[in-house]
Amino acid sequence: MKGGSPSVIRKIGAEKSNVELINSLRANFLASQHVEPVTPSSSSSEEQSTTNGTTYANGQAREQKQRYLEWTSQQDGAMYIPALDFSQAGLSEERSQYDITVKLFYLPGIPASRRCAHTREAIDLVLKELHVDSIDLLIVSFPGISFDADDDGEEEISDNGIEDPDDFDNMLQTWNTLETLCDQGMIMQLGVAEFGSEKLAKFLSHTKIKPSVDQINVRDCCVVPKSLILYAKQEKIELLTHNDCTDILPVGAIRELLGPHDKGAGILASAPDANDGIQGEIETQWVVKYTAVIKDRGVVENKGYFALADVGSCVQEQS
Template identity: 30%
Template sequence: MLSHNILINTGNILSLNEVKKKAGQNPSDELIETLKITLADFEIPDDASTKIIGRDDASVKDLDRKELKITVKVFISSPKSESLKEALDQVLNILQTDSIEALVIAYSKPESTDDILTSLQSLWIVIEEYIKLGKLSSVGVSDVDTDVFVQLFQWANTKPNIVQINLATCCVVPPALQVFTKENDVQLLTHSDPHQILPKAALNDVFGKNVNLHWVTRYQVHVKCRGVLSTKGYLVYINKPGTQTKR
């Protein structure tokens, strides 16, 4: 059975009337809706790697880069450095920029007994490489236990200066995390992203069965002087089985 990789770039979803009409959707529903719109007029071939691009260009190449703040969140379930490098390189390429102001990693591997700290450390090595190259500025992680975050912070050469928590599942910010972030000048932020932004059932509904999700990246571009969100989009990278070739 052949298989191939597919990269879907939704483009700037702020230009999609269908999405605007459903403002207030949770991030999963927004992503699923946007993917269906992007794929509506595109037939995915069974035998080649494919890149699918949405209706509206998300590039910032023609804008004054000094006036923009780019924030990126990578939802990833593999601790392999190649996967994170792939996600970062693709978003830099799509936006046609050399740098990202703020990056957050949301690492989760369902039904896994993996050591979360070890996995985050593997990914953090990549982050530190990109910081040295001047491609990243503020960096952090999402939805990790306080002990894990503290250990990552103490281990890292370049310290995480962002930590996100989901109040929908956490209810109250852990006091120990509040104290640690305040003492170490770490931004403590809340978010509303689900644990799995593209669940398996939704993945199968959009792409068909037996599809494997590599990662999802959400990018947002703000105009700093006005505090306005000008661009928002997603990159989704999957592996899809193809047809059986008869000999």
């Protein structure tokens, strides 16, 4: 999806990113636990319980309460869920054979001052996972922006419905960090998400390295505003469409994933006074999605997500 003249490349039938992310996280957690179920027996007098959809004898269920310590790891004040293993090769062929695209979601409610550190953390994890020293394209998704294909506008959420100048300044500050990573050779090209022609025009006038991609979520897959197509062609910006969700990992979903109930990973404590897990309010900080495609075959060889959340101390998740 690189190079050539500006065009609209559609991704048909893709699974919603939040559904894909949650399902892959849950599957990864379960695969990492390596727990053996107890075969229920009608002759057993021991009470049965269910954890993560698997039946255990009551005594065994109690032993599972802090089993997460066996399949997670801690380093520099962060817990990795599951424990990361970067010893396996991330790609099977030479780096030059791949197009590696990364999309970084900055989440609502997180101060923009944290984005510089978040950007480096997210990209570093992807580079380690794939065993590469650069990515071809980084697309950033800023919170509070939604694309409206009907009027080629974008609505930035604020209390009074008017675009907040501070939000725009924060985007520019974040972009400066991305430009630095480009200058260092870590990122080859940059992209944005949900920008209409007006916001693009305003944004480009303040950037040193302009975005080469604008990724938009078009509700009617047959309609892309003509004004945006013309402006993108003028500025040599490639238009892509996507099926990602802006509310990619809400608090309720992360609590369910990490909680003590049937479908949870048993990371969070079961009660405010319980010592069977981590106590505290949880807040998702960022989500990053990466895809490595073999260029000459168009085959996705490696795809996944990383996410980071705060629960008093940092909690990082991988899928």
